[in-house]
Amino acid sequence: MKLWLKIYLFSLLLLVFTLNISGVILIQKLHNDLLEKEVEKSLSEEKFVSSQLRINSLYMQKIHSDTDYDIDTLISTFMDEYNNSTNGESTQHGNIEILDYQDKVIYSDMKFPDSNEKEELSDLSLGKISYIIRTLEGKQYLYVSGLVNVNNSQIKIHYAKDISNVYVQKMNQYTLFMKLDILICFIFAVFMFFISRLITKPINTLIESTQKISLGQYSERVRIKSKDEFNVLSNNFNMMAQTIEDKINELEMSNIEKETFINNLTxxxxxxxxxxxxxxxxxxxxxxxxxxxxxxxDYIYKEGKRLEKMAFKMMDLIYTKTQKIKLIPEKIIPIIYEVKKSLLVKLGDKNINLIVKGEDCILDVDKDLISMALCNLVENAIKASENNSEIYLNVSVLNDKTFISVKDFGSGIAKEHLDKIWQPFYVVDKARSRKSNGAGIGLSICKKIAVIHNAEIKINSELGKGTEVTIIFNNHTEAIGN
Structure with missing residues (x-):
């Protein structure tokens, strides 16, 4: 079950429960208060009749002190006066029935249904009033009973009143409440449907974002504009997503570096x-x-050792920072001749003459990395050159800068490719690269080696006329005289 539906149903059930419980309690409280007032009125009326009857009895005793008087006449006279005093509103005051101690009716104007059960008349005592509510013929009646001493005789006063209107009002209140209850619940259900959807909308936004991230869209971010906990949650989610993206990029970069290392080493x-x-x-x-x-x-041994050193240098080149590569002063011309010697076989295959020109100098370099860069440049020149041609490897010093250039007169490179050739695996002529087993990563290695030496590398090329690649060293140089 969706969260918005849970909120919707729970809120609706809570409203129905609390509203109905509150309504029932309130209506019952009003009914009890009204019923209590009716009981108090009836008890007061009972007390009034009893006190007035007792007073009249004493008065008659005072008048007829030397003779006995008729109790029936006293009660009849009193009730006539009582009924006249109500101005004909006996129904408002209730009906009265007066009995002697043996429950013989002395006076009665009782118009209500009679009940065979009159337990309220039993166990009466002076000063004590009892009452009971009965339902007769579908109506409710309140019966109040008391005992009064008249002319040394105990008389029972039985007072009855119709209180059906109290119960009718209660049922009317319940009917009105049920109508209001249904209306309120309906209005609440409609509004709560939209409110619950609105409240949970940020959660749906989060779910959509998590689904996109799970599908690999790590740049996905949550955009929730609010000032509540959802805003905090979205900010924390975005921070988590950024961390995940950084970790993924780090892993991808690590994999790329490993792949680059393998390709470069190969x-x-x-x-x-x-x-x-x-x-x-x-x-x-x-x-x-x-x-x-x-x-x-001896050459095979030296080349084997160079292979071993090259593997470690390539690992340093890929995994370590530039400043960790230690640069030491080296003579350049001997390094160039070692490069020429290592490429004699390839030069001989195409009968190409590698001409070394320039003056020797000392540069702060890593010998193995510089050899690697020059080998790559010369190899590229060999691939681009025709048989029986020449390649120039020139060293020159000008304005405290050292220039080492490799120039060929081969096929050249078109202008639209010059800005892209430094990218790993970028190949200008794919057919020629497959023929020569080229992977397009030699120049990218040279670029990185140049950065390590705080040097620049530039290329000038014209299609069909040849290419010249120059490494420009900015560090301190020392020329060596002849």
Whole structure:
């Protein structure tokens, strides 16, 4: 059952219960008060008749002190005077029946239905008045009885009054209350239906947002404009959603970094592996030559160690901060010749001449990372160049800046691709990249290595004429004289 329906039904049931209980209690209270007033009036009337009859008895005793007087005559005379004093409104005062102590009727103007049960007349005593309410022929009557001493004789006064109007009023009040009850409950049900839907609307908004987040829309936020607890709940929910989104982005970034590390490592392994395979094949296919075998084995060993160092460097490149890479002064030209030596096999496959030009200098660098960057740039130049061509690797110092550039005269790159080539896995010529096993991540690695060295990397290219990539170092340089 939905929350709005629970609120709606609970509120309606609570209203019906409290309204009916309150109505019943109120009507019963009014009925009891009215009934109590009628009883008090009847008791007062009974006391009045008893006192007046006693006074008249004493008066008659005083007049007829030497003789006895007739009690029946006294009562008859008194009742005539009593009835005359009411001005004919005996129905308002009730009916009176006077009996002697043996319950013989002395006087009676009782017009109400008679009952065989008259327990109110038994066990009477002077000064004590008893009453009872009976229902006869569908009406309610109040019977009040008292005992009075008249001429040394005990007389019973039986007073009766029709109080049906009290019970009729009670039923009329119940009828009116039921009509009002139905009307109030109907109006409340209609208004509460819309109010309960309105109250729970923010919850539906939260449910929709949680469903969207569960489907992967982590940027979803709740927009609830209110000044109650729902506003606090929505703010806390948005904070939770932001935390979840940050954690998801962190996990995605971690996965991307891991994937990038694997791809970069795979990319960088190709160059030393090519050299290792080439020298291993040279040893395998050549006749035994001690010098050749030693040089080849030594190169394979060095390339293997370089592979090991490269794996750790790539891990540092992906997972550590830039400032954690330690830069030390290194001569640049020897690093460039090591790069050329590692690429001799690939250069030889296309009979390309790598020409190194420029003056040597000392830069604060990480030797392995710079070698990796230059290898990538030269490899890209080899892929773009035709057979029997040339590639220039030039070093120059100008205005306290060091420029290391790799220039080829190959296919070149169109202008619309120049801003995108630094993105990982972006490939300009997919057909050529598949042919050369390129994945499009070499330049992105070079870009990151340049950032680590606080350097810039720029590219100039013209379609069909060639490409020049330049790394510009801003750190302190020291030229080495010849």
């Amino acid at each position: 990319h960088e392994l190709k160059t030393p592996l090519t050299s290792i395979i080439g020298y291993a094949n040279l040893i395998r296919t050549s006749k035994y030559n001690e010098k050749l075998f030693f040089e080849s084995a």
